[in-house]
Amino acid sequence: MNKLLRHRLVLPIGALVALILVNTIARPSFLSVTVRDGELYGSIIDILRNSAPLMLVALGMTMVIATRGIDLSVGALMAVSGAVSLTIIAGSPRPNDLGVIAVAIGAGIAVTLIFGVWNGFLVAVVGIQPIIATLVLMLAGRGIALLITQGFITTINSTPYQFMAQGYVFGLPFAFLVAVAAIIVVAIVERRTALGMLTEAVGINPTASRLAGVRSRGIIWGAYAGSGLLAGIAGILYSSNIMAADANSAGLNIEVDAILAVVLGGTSLAGGKFTLAGTVIGVYTIQTLTSTITFLGVPPAVTPVFKAAVIIIVCLAQSSRVKGWVRRLSAARPPAPPRTGAGAGEPVRLGQEVQVP
Amino acid sequence: MTHVEQDDDAVVRMRDITIEFPGVKALESVDLTLRAGEVHTLMGENGAGKSTLIKALTGVYPIDAGTIHIDGAARIFKGTADAQDAGVWTVYQEVNLCANLSVGENVMLGQERRGPLGIDWKATNAEARGHLESLGLRIDPRSSLASHSIAIQQLVAISRAMVSDCKVLVLDEPTSSLDRGEVEQLFAVMRGLRERGVAILFVTHFLDQVYEISDRLTVLRNGRLVGEYAATALTRGELIAKMLGRELAALDEIDAAERAIDRTGAPLLAASGLGRRGVIDPVDIDVFDGEVVGIAGLLGSGRTELARLLYAADRADTGTVRVRGDVTRLRTPRESIAQRFAFASEDRRGEGIVADLTVGENIVLGMQARRGWLRRVPAAEKDAVVQEYISSLGIRPADQDALIRNLSGGNQQKVVLARWLAMAPQLLILDEPTRGIDVGAKADIQQLVARLSAEGLSVVFISSELEEVLRLAQRIVVLRDRRKIGELTTTADTDVDELVEIIAQGDSKESAA
Numbered sequence: 113m114n115k116l117l118r119h120r121l122v123l124p125i126g127a128l129v130a131l132i133l134v135n136t137i138a139r140p141s142f143l144s145v146t147v148r149d150g151e152l153y154g155s156i157i158d159i160l161r162n163s164a165p166l167m168l169v170a171l172g173m174t175m176v177i178a179t180r181g182i183d184l185s186v187g188a189l190m191a192v193s194g195a196v197s198l199t200i201i202a203g204s205p206r207p208n209d210l211g212v213i214a215v216a217i218g219a220g221i222a223v224t225l226i227f228g229v230w231n232g233f234l235v236a237v238v239g240i241q242p243i244i245a246t247l248v249l250m251l252a253g254r255g256i257a258l259l260i261t262q263g264f265i266t267t268i269n270s271t272p273y274q275f276m277a278q279g280y281v282f283g284l285p286f287a288f289l290v291a292v293a294a295i296i297v298v299a300i301v302e303r304r305t306a307l308g309m310l311t312e313a314v315g316i317n318p319t320a321s322r323l324a325g326v327r328s329r330g331i332i333w334g335a336y337a338g339s340g341l342l343a344g345i346a347g348i349l350y351s352s353n354i355m356a357a358d359a360n361s362a363g364l365n366i367e368v369d370a371i372l373a374v375v376l377g378g379t380s381l382a383g384g385k386f387t388l389a390g391t392v393i394g395v396y397t398i399q400t401l402t403s404t405i406t407f408l409g410v411p412p413a414v415t416p417v418f419k420a421a422v423i424i425i426v427c428l429a430q431s432s433r434v435k436g437w438v439r440r441l442s443a444a445r446p447p448a449p450p451r452t453g454a455g456a457g458e459p460v461r462l463g464q465e466v467q468v469p
Numbered sequence: 470m471t472h473v474e475q476d477d478d479a480v481v482r483m484r485d486i487t488i489e490f491p492g493v494k495a496l497e498s499v500d501l502t503l504r505a506g507e508v509h510t511l512m513g514e515n516g517a518g519k520s521t522l523i524k525a526l527t528g529v530y531p532i533d534a535g536t537i538h539i540d541g542a543a544r545i546f547k548g549t550a551d552a553q554d555a556g557v558w559t560v561y562q563e564v565n566l567c568a569n570l571s572v573g574e575n576v577m578l579g580q581e582r583r584g585p586l587g588i589d590w591k592a593t594n595a596e597a598r599g600h601l602e603s604l605g606l607r608i609d610p611r612s613s614l615a616s617h618s619i620a621i622q623q624l625v626a627i628s629r630a631m632v633s634d635c636k637v638l639v640l641d642e643p644t645s646s647l648d649r650g651e652v653e654q655l656f657a658v659m660r661g662l663r664e665r666g667v668a669i670l671f672v673t674h675f676l677d678q679v680y681e682i683s684d685r686l687t688v689l690r691n692g693r694l695v696g697e698y699a700a701t702a703l704t705r706g707e708l709i710a711k712m713l714g715r716e717l718a719a720l721d722e723i724d725a726a727e728r729a730i731d732r733t734g735a736p737l738l739a740a741s742g743l744g745r746r747g748v749i750d751p752v753d754i755d756v757f758d759g760e761v762v763g764i765a766g767l768l769g770s771g772r773t774e775l776a777r778l779l780y781a782a783d784r785a786d787t788g789t790v791r792v793r794g795d796v797t798r799l800r801t802p803r804e805s806i807a808q809r810f811a812f813a814s815e816d817r818r819g820e821g822i823v824a825d826l827t828v829g830e831n832i833v834l835g836m837q838a839r840r841g842w843l844r845r846v847p848a849a850e851k852d853a854v855v856q857e858y859i860s861s862l863g864i865r866p867a868d869q870d871a872l873i874r875n876l877s878g879g880n881q882q883k884v885v886l887a888r889w890l891a892m893a894p895q896l897l898i899l900d901e902p903t904r905g906i907d908v909g910a911k912a913d914i915q916q917l918v919a920r921l922s923a924e925g926l927s928v929v930f931i932s933s934e935l936e937e938v939l940r941l942a943q944r945i946v947v948l949r950d951r952r953k954i955g956e957l958t959t960t961a962d963t964d965v966d967e968l969v970e971i972i973a974q975g976d977s978k979e980s981a982a
């Protein structure tokens with residue numbers, strides 16, 4: 113039991129369960145799932161579907177953060193892939209043709225993959241700090257997307273394209289299944305091969321890893337490329353949901369949510385050890401939080417404040433220093449330590465330091 | 470065993486101290502008594518619990534069980550500030566002062582004298598000067614701390630403790646980076662403090678120093694108390710036996726140095742004119758099969774720099790390297806690994822271990838890196854390799870899932886060696902493999918080098934302990950001021966004095982060769 117409580121996923125799961133409880137108490141219908149035409153509907157299902165883009169982006173972010181990096185460009189890359197993909201479909205005489213759609217999606221994702229490779233090149237080869245290197249595309253990416261759409265919000269009518277965000281397979285939202293598939297693929301690539309361990313080694317001690325013969329450059333490069341690829345898929349899902357390529361608002365601020373999801377899940381921003389399960393829970397926590405705020409009728413402009421409040425609570429709970437305080441508070445209660453002469457000197461010393469004439 | 474007398478003069482009384490880390494019981498029911506006006510040396514191998522006990526006394530680690538009395542009053546330290554309030558001060562191996570502040574500012578930090586206009590620097594520096602001079606240190610308090618040697622910085626750290634009415638001074642391996650004269654200066658200061666009634670807890674790996682300065686010894690082994698002894702009551706051999714729990718005749722049996730080496734064929738490694746501008750002048754060095762080549766010289770003579778060039782950890786800008794006669798360009802560690810070279814850096818924490826990974830992961834890291842990320846070392850193979858090295862090198866705890874950062878220095882070093890040995894190297898470059906580790910692990914590592922080289926492995930061995938180099942190496946390259954100044958083939962009667970002579974004078978009968 114004690115061991116269970118100490119598990120590193122206890123807090124993220126606890127936060128998610130608490131949020132679900134709050135929602136259920138406020139709105140008993142929150143947990144109810146209805147079946148219509150063999151398809152599932154309900155608040156929970158909405159959360160699973162709407163979180164798909166964030167899930168993809170956060171998985172990539174987890175890998176980048178594990179290498180001691182960060183990828184700020186993911187939101188802008190979402191705008192790029194949506195713009196590329198919808199521009200191709202809009203320019204085609206047959207927007208419902210599966211072949212056209214496949215080419216459009218492939219092109220959109222290929223472009224963001226290239227941008228991811230560019231990020232990785234700047235970080236791993238040129239040696240630019242990740243935050244600066246990815247800031248370049250964070251700023252330039254939306255401009256590129258606007259160039260592609262020639263400054264307009266490209267809209268299309270294409271039933272198969274719309275299916276990705278709104279369709280159902282086996283009674284479940286297709287977007288959710290895409291997210292699940294991404295989780296499985298990333299988990300297999302990281303944990304069934306040695307990539308995860310080598311990534312952690314590079315993130316924990318780059319020098320020792322290099323001397324041990326680890327190709328840290330390739331591993332770091334790959335993480336950014338993967339992050340770009342996943343952001344591209346996320347951008348396709350997003351544009352499919354609104355059937356428009358909105359360069360200004362596609363994936364806006366999603367990098368912040370993704371970083372929060374990774375950190376909530378228990379992966380340290382300092383790099384090294386990472387947990388994909390934690391990130392998955394973190395994503396659902398953030399998404400539930402977003403929909404809770406919407407439901408409670410909080411104006412969208414104030415939403416960040418609520419997110420910030422929840423985040424700070426969870427981060428405080430994860431802080432080892434805060435845990436230490438709590439432990440000492442509960443440990444110090446039964447036997448009060450005898451205070452002696454020297455202890456009384458403490459306030460005096462403090463006073464000396466604070467006192468400024 | 471422990472003779473617990475009526476400790477009326479005991480300044481520190483630690484009883485039944487127990488500290489546990491996840492998976493490791495670092496201390497189990499250990500006692501420590503420090504009396505006013507004594508130098509008390511804490512002895513034990515790495516991993517015996519010395520550092521942990523010190524950290525319990527100085528408030529770094531909370532204790533899980535036991536009591537700490539300072540001057541007869543029970544104390545619970547919640548941090549180093551509590552310990553300092555109680556009069557317990559520490560000077561660490563790596564000085565924990567602010568290098569960018571002046572000496573006076575460091576000494577008086579938090580205790581500055583104040584006047585009507587804020588800090589009165591004149592009075593503050595004058596007082597700092599007084600504290601420094603009471604330790605026989607005549608330096609300008611306004612000079613920058615960074616401009617002084619480590620030895621002086623340590624004395625400044627001690628002065629800082631004296632400002633705050635320090636009753637107990639903990640010196641954790643203060644002598645490891647000092648030269649002989651500096652050690653004498655430190656000991657003079659310690660004797661002065663002993664006269665003033667300060668209780669000094671001293672940790673060192675050098676046995677000579679233990680007997681020179683200590684009044685009393687407390688010996689730990691595997692996190693338990695072996696006993697407390699008067700320094701005069703234990704011979705050196707008895708002390709080592711108590712620390713190790715076994716006799717250390719093993720070291721004397723190593724006589725690898727006299728083994729004959731076949732130097733007729735092409736050497737495994739032949740570097741000529743290998744150098745890097747501003748780092749080390751061009752050096753010629755050959756290593757034959759099964760040969761141990763020692764590199765001797767003082768700290769800063771270019772030993773580490775040469776090792777790094779040989780492994781291509783840093784890129785050489787002059788010279789050629791031949792591997793078995795073929796000219797080979799080595800530009801990165803990976804290219805060296807492809808030639809089956811291995812390199813254990815002197816900076817074990819910074820460049821050797823991957824602290825947050827497990828022992829097992831650290832061992833297979835090299836194998837895995839060579840296989841590439843796609844082909845993971847199968848779990849069964851990993852377990853077999855890891856278990857083999859854990860048992861053959863005697864890694865403790867023998868748990869492949871323990872985080873390596875929780876292991877002692879000597880065991881971490883063994884894990885790093887295991888990582889390389891698992892890759893079946895033909896050349897092993899060891900930079901200070903025995904630094905900062907205990908006598909037992911030292912003997913283990915030296916025996917390992919002797920055994921592996923007898924089996925045909927070539928080794929480049931760097932150590933600041935000349936006895937160690939002489940014991941293991943068949944040939945010794947001597948460096949000074951980043952230049953090779955000599956080379957000698959060891960014989961049965963090569964001794965430390967001869968080597969010291971070469972290091973000091975820079976010529977040898979064979980240096981022209």
